[in-house]
Amino acid sequence: MIDVQNSADHRGIAIQNVGINDIHLPFFIRKKGGGFLQVAATMRFTVSLPKEYKGTHMSRFIEILNDYALQPIAEEEMSAILEAALMRLNAASATLKIKFKYFVEKVAPVSGKRSLIDLDCSFFGEKQANAPMDFTLGVNVPFTSLCPCSREISEYGAHNQRSVCRLKLQFDNDTECIYIEDLTALIEKEASSPLYSLLKREDEKFVTEAAYNNPKFVEDVLRDVVIALRTLPGLKKFSVVCENFESIHNHNAYASHEETLA
Amino acid sequence: MIDVQNSADHRGIAIQNVGINDIHLPFFIRKKGGGFLQVAATMRFTVSLPKEYKGTHMSRFIEILNDYALQPIAEEEMSAILEAALMRLNAASATLKIKFKYFVEKVAPVSGKRSLIDLDCSFFGEKQANAPMDFTLGVNVPFTSLCPCSREISEYGAHNQRSVCRLKLQFDNDTECIYIEDLTALIEKEASSPLYSLLKREDEKFVTEAAYNNPKFVEDVLRDVVIALRTLPGLKKFSVVCENFESIHNHNAYASHEETLA
Amino acid sequence: MIDVQNSADHRGIAIQNVGINDIHLPFFIRKKGGGFLQVAATMRFTVSLPKEYKGTHMSRFIEILNDYALQPIAEEEMSAILEAALMRLNAASATLKIKFKYFVEKVAPVSGKRSLIDLDCSFFGEKQANAPMDFTLGVNVPFTSLCPCSREISEYGAHNQRSVCRLKLQFDNDTECIYIEDLTALIEKEASSPLYSLLKREDEKFVTEAAYNNPKFVEDVLRDVVIALRTLPGLKKFSVVCENFESIHNHNAYASHEETLA
């Protein structure tokens, strides 16, 4: 049967990325403290295509992923998947992005009640032939923000709201990768208050007062997160987005920042 | 050219709804106080199909809508569109749902500054041959809610958040249809505070204190909205959903209720 | 500490549904053939609230769910969760909806290659005190549709596209619940062709020709699914939506139908 994809192309255009998108597969993510969480990942998986070929072979992307489905996935496996793509698709470069919902256990501040909170996370890997993979960890941490201006100018009360901090982190290749649990705790320390799924009345009193005692603009959270990230061993590049879903507006307060560390 | 849709079907199944979905067209919505707002509507448009026919004629739905695109649309035009569908597609019943983003002008409570707020709205019409159309107006009103429990148990502060009230309203056929502007004002009166796009500092102080002075659970807002709706002249049926995007949780507080009025 | 929720309410409105929405938790779903798939479920969990009380107790919903998180969930557990809500929240009725992405293994028609396909699924339970739960299973099955009109009137080719069949099924309470895997296979038989994640060239030839040999309007798929569902033992109520993401339009062909069986 003819292999149309393999036929010659004469347009002279080497395509930077070609592959599959919005494919869903289950994987296991290693939890801090042992054990795994199974996740339904959404993926984009591409390779570069030399100018000489008409097309890539889409089914091979699935064959490669199938070998890893329902298995643990982390930096090492991402690199192996990309290496397999470089080999089996004769490519000079390959990328893999996986997005998944992860759960972190939270302990209520007074009652000590335990509950799970969901975080949107991602792994992104990019690999050239014969080079180590560039790996980016993405974690979105939700939190409470309380407005310093509203608190200052009002006789009582202060507007506050759910917010989110979206991180993308790139570490040196020999750094031990940080756990999502630890990263979440790091970010939550810079919020007016962390979020919890389960709060009893004594906890609700605690987080209400804690947020009131710790008012922060979207700019404050962003700056304090930047300072916290700069201390992370091995971090070489990061971007941060903070967004407050303002309780007094139908739009959001937004701040973003990125840095490459020396 | 053969008309495959028009061929006989022998499975004996009269289909309740068949047509087009997720079609986008621009229309004009009449504003309170005169003038029109142009909107990009997303639509579902269906008819019933008798058991004798293999298929409906999808292009006729578009032809009917095209006659109304870039024109004002309200109850009268919805009814005319459905009547056209009944005639041109030989159907016993037809439905049309249009969803659009509408803008309402808000006046800041102290500074008097004006700004626009966006509301997700919908019209739904359902018509049998030789009967008046049943019409449902949908309006989603965003607002601020402040938690009575949090306020009561805390030394200072109270968690508050953006919330939304989703209404579906069905009026008697001879009722003059209410303006979205008036409905929005009606709902906002039952919130801890309305939302605004533009608030200067004196306004921010006002809405912060107003919300603190007016704490409401999701249940309170829902009940007060129910009481307010019961007074609307000509209203015969309604449903209400209230949802608070809790500032202390990563999930929402939710309440829903529906009534048929005597 | 005062229990504000528990205070008396004098508005005289019994709320039909109040609780939490958009909460995410991991559960296990039993697979056909043994074993479990872990899923990240999105949930809505509500109870009715008598007119005498100001509010429900939101944290108890989480406490109830926590007892079932990271455990298998099916009809029996749904019923137990609702029963717990009725008891612990003193409610007359309760509802629980969970949505999750499920994976079904598919075997390519010629090469026999195995791959996983993702389906959006849901469980919905509704329970009155001292009555059995009403349970609704939701499964969305993607498939290929090929247009009979396009095929008939064209010299060669025929437009085809990805489509989806959205089912909601309610069975008699003593019926053994059908597996998602079996339901998927039942629906796929009525499509122009099933979908697969992994197809080699010989498979691609097979599905292309199979779809061309089996042209179906959205009305055809819907009617054939209705006929297939009517044969399901114990099914007492169903709704079906079929939607084709038309390859020649930027909108969709749509059909819906529901039946209560004798």
Added chain:
Amino acid sequence: MIDVQNSADHRGIAIQNVGINDIHLPFFIRKKGGGFLQVAATMRFTVSLPKEYKGTHMSRFIEILNDYALQPIAEEEMSAILEAALMRLNAASATLKIKFKYFVEKVAPVSGKRSLIDLDCSFFGEKQANAPMDFTLGVNVPFTSLCPCSREISEYGAHNQRSVCRLKLQFDNDTECIYIEDLTALIEKEASSPLYSLLKREDEKFVTEAAYNNPKFVEDVLRDVVIALRTLPGLKKFSVVCENFESIHNHNAYASHEETLA
């Protein structure tokens, strides 16, 4: 009343972007051939914040936008809005992104019937003080793709599907900006077939056969779009994403590419 935002900050972090996000306002977009389309735009509007200040003034973003709401918006107005932000917020740089749904008229290939098709579009402007604005036009053009491999290896038929081409274009500052209508026509020429909202049977035959006669992989469409874009006068930078919503899979074929022109 104290201006908390204006107070000194000692963390030493100049924030790259801070402002408002997900704000909705109506604007007018000039159509080719005269006249305007009113659109409901979704916007992100930011400035840089010097390290000396605690916060920016969020209400000023709204005040600036309000002067332009319900007015025409294009490159010139984007630049004026950004200039106003630089001045009123004392900023060194500012960005504005607006996204909106635009409608283009299509003429059916045989019947000549006219209908509107919706396109997701965006304007992005970025401005430093005392420098011209960098402007990026975004247009997403939907189209039909038909698979060359499927056609080649099958006895009859070929799988085809709805696809989309997502463009981001940056022109030299003195280039007359291209109309969305012309850009759409340029891209559609490289598809297996354009899409239409309204097709009569003679048109459906035409587009079915046209697509069959013009099979293209996602790689083919991308390469041909790249070649077409390279001919656009004044274009200095572009990115293209092509994505096929495969009719035989539940995932998409994807290709992306970007170039800076000499």
